[in-house]
Amino acid sequence: MRTDHRAEPAEPAAGVPGHGATAVAHPNIALIKYWGKRDERLMIPYVDSLSMTLDVFPTTTTVRLDPAARADGVTLDGSPAEGEARRRVVDFLELLRERSGRSEPAVVDTRNSVPTGAGLASSASGFAALALAGAAAYGLDLDRTALSRLARRGSASASRSMFGGFAICHAGRGAGAAADLSSYAEPVPVPDFDPALVIVLVDTGAKAVSSRTAMRRTVETSPLYRAWATSSKADLAELRAALRRGDLDAVGEIAERNALGMHATMLAARPAVRYLSPATVAVLDGVLRLRSDGVSAYATMDAGPNVKVLCHRADAARVADAVRGAAPGCSVVTARRGPGARLQTEAGR
Ligand code: PMV
Numbered sequence: 001m002r003t004d005h006r007a008e009p010a011e012p013a014a015g016v017p018g019h020g021a022t023a024v025a026h027p028n029i030a031l032i033k034y035w036g037k038r039d040e041r042l043m044i045p046y047v048d049s050l051s052m053t054l055d056v057f058p059t060t061t062t063v064r065l066d067p068a069a070r071a072d073g074v075t076l077d078g079s080p081a082e083g084e085a086r087r088r089v090v091d092f093l094e095l096l097r098e099r100s101g102r103s104e105p106a107v108v109d110t111r112n113s114v115p116t117g118a119g120l121a122s123s124a125s126g127f128a129a130l131a132l133a134g135a136a137a138y139g140l141d142l143d144r145t146a147l148s149r150l151a152r153r154g155s156a157s158a159s160r161s162m163f164g165g166f167a168i169c170h171a172g173r174g175a176g177a178a179a180d181l182s183s184y185a186e187p188v189p190v191p192d193f194d195p196a197l198v199i200v201l202v203d204t205g206a207k208a209v210s211s212r213t214a215m216r217r218t219v220e221t222s223p224l225y226r227a228w229a230t231s232s233k234a235d236l237a238e239l240r241a242a243l244r245r246g247d248l249d250a251v252g253e254i255a256e257r258n259a260l261g262m263h264a265t266m267l268a269a270r271p272a273v274r275y276l277s278p279a280t281v282a283v284l285d286g287v288l289r290l291r292s293d294g295v296s297a298y299a300t301m302d303a304g305p306n307v308k309v310l311c312h313r314a315d316a317a318r319v320a321d322a323v324r325g326a327a328p329g330c331s332v333v334t335a336r337r338g339p340g341a342r343l344q345t346e347a348g349r
Contacts, residue, residue, distance in 0.1 A: 005056040005113065005333050019104075020064035021136035025128035025341035027114060028053040028160045029197060029300065029308050031255035032236045033262045034169060036219040036229070040212075043156050044179045046219070047232045050168045050188060050239060051160045052197065055338030057114035059122065061129035062107075063137040069105040076110050084210070092130060092154045099150075100138040108134075123211075127154030128161035128341040136343055144340075148185035151341075159185035164340040166190055166243065168236075187340075190243045195251075196316035197335045198297075198309040200323045202279035211303035214266060214273040222269040228261045252298025252310045259300040277305040279327045286326030290319060297322075 008024055034049035066073070074081040074089045081089060093106050108130065114122050131151035135142050142150065144162055152159035152169070160167040162185055172183030218225055235258045242250035266273040280301060287309055290297040297311045297319050311319045313336070320332045 005335075006058075007113070008058050008060050019137050019139065020062060021133045022060060022062040022344040023129045023132035023136070023341055024058050024060050024344060025125045025132065025158075025161045026054050026056070026058050026338040027122065027125040028157065028167065029302070030157065030160070031251065031300065031310075032232060032239055032258050033302070034156050034171075035262050035265065036215045036225065037156065038171075039175070039179060040216070042176075042180050042183075043152050043154075044183050045156045045169065045171045047229050048168060048171050048236055049157070049160070050166065050236060051157070052166055052195075053161055053164050053338050053340060054197065054335040056199070056333055056335040057112075057122075057125065059110060059112050059114075059125035059129045060344075061110045061126070061133045063130065063133040064107045064109075065102070065104040065137055066107050067104045069107065072105045073107040074110075075108070077112060081110075088154065089130065092127070093134065095150075095153055096134045096138045096140065100140050102138050106134070106137065123155040124157040124161045127151050127158030130154060131158065132162075132341045132343060145184050145186065147341075149180065149183065152183060152185070156183075159183075162341050163187040165337045166193070188240065188243065190246070193243055193246045193248075193251075194313065194337060195248055196311050196313045196319075198311060198316055198319045198323060199333045199335055200283050200307040200309065200327065201331045201333070202283065202307065202327055203277060203305045207275065207304050209273055209275075214269075214275075214303060217271075217273060218265050218269045222265045224265045224268040228265045231261060232258060248310070248312060249296050249298075252296060255300050255310060256298045259302075263301065275304050276301060279330060280305045280307055282326045283307040283309075283323050283330075286322050289326075290322050295319065295322075 028051040030049045030051040032050040034045045036046040038046050072090050074086050128151045148159040148162040159169045166188040167185050169185040172179045235254050239254045287297050287299045300308050316334045
C-alpha cells in the first residue's frame with residue numbers, strides 16, 4: 001500500500017481527445033450506519049446514515065468515451081476489472097447512457113489508494129468518483145444533490161462522499177421514482193467539529209462475504225434487524241444534536257453503539273455474518289482501556305475487521321500507540337475530515 005495516504009494515486013493513462021473527465025473522491029466513514037436496502041435495483045437504504053468524509057485514501061477515476069470500442073473497458077489499479085467489480089461499473093455506465101441518451105462505450109480507469117473490498121469504504125470513494133467523472137464525460141449537467149443520488153445507484157454510501165466534512169444520506173420515502181428522488185445526501189454543516197479518526201488496518205484482504213450479500217441476508221433472516229433500524233433513528237437524532245454541541249464524547253458513544261448494534265444484527269443472521277476478527281476485538285479492548293485512562297476514544301467498524309477510532313486531534317498519537325500495542329503488526333493511519341468529490345481540471349493537474 002502507498003505510504004502517503006493523502007496523495008492522490010498515480011495519474012491514470014492520458015486520454016485520447018474526445019469526451020473525458022477525471023474525478024477524485026475520498027472515502028467516508030459512517031457514524032450512523034446504513035445497513036440494508038429496501039430497493040436493491042435503485043439502491044434505496046432502509047435507514048438514514050451520517051458520515052465523515054476523510055482526507056486520506058482518495059480514489060482517482062477517469063472516464064473517456066470511446067466511440068470506436070465494441071464494449072466498455074474497465075481497469076482497476078492498472079489491471080482489467082473482472083466479475084462483480086466489472087459488472088457494477090458497466091451497469092453504472094448503462095445508467096449514464098440511459099440518462100444522457102448517448103450510446104458510446106467508455107474506458108474507465110480507477111486508481112484506489114486504499115485496499116478494495118476490505119471494509120474501508122473503497123466503494124464509497126470509487127462510485128463517487130465514477131459518478132462525477134462519468135456524468136461529466138457523458139455531458140450530464142447535474143447539481144450536487146443529483147450527483148449524490150446518481151452515486152447512490154453505484155453504492156449507497158458513495159452518495160455521502162459527494163460532500164466534504166459530515167454528510168447525511170436520506171433513506172427517502174415511497175417506492176420507485178418517489179424513493180429515487182427522496183434518497184440523496186446533503187452536507188451537515190458543523191465547521192467547528194474537527195476530530196481525528198485513527199484507522200486501524202488489522203486486515204486489508206478482501207472480505208469473504210460482500211456487503212451486498214451480507215445486508216440482504218441480515219434483512220431477510222436476522223430477528224434483530226428491525227430493532228436496530230428503529231434504534232438507529234433515535235441514534236441519528238441524538239448524534240445530530242451532539243455534533244451541533246461539538247460534544248465528542250456523545251458523538252463517539254452514539255457512533256460506537258450504532259456500529260456494535262449493526263454488527264449484532266449480522267451475528268444474528270442465518271447463517272451468521274461475522275466481520276469482526278480476534279484483532280478487531282483486541283483493538284476494541286484497547287479502546288476501552290484508553291477510556292478508563294480518561295482518553296475520549298470510540299470505535300466504529302464497517303463490513304470488515306478494521307477499526308476506526310474517533311478521538312480528539314490532540315489525543316491521536318496516544319490512541320495510535322495504544323491500538324498498535326493492542327494489535328501488534330497492524331498499520332495505523334490518522335485521518336481528519338476531508339473534501340467532497342471534485343473534478344480535476346486541466347489546470348489543476
Ligand atoms: O456502500 P456499501 O454497499 O459498501 O455498504 C457499506 C455500508 C457500511 O459501510 C457498513 C455502513 C455505511 O453506512 O457506510
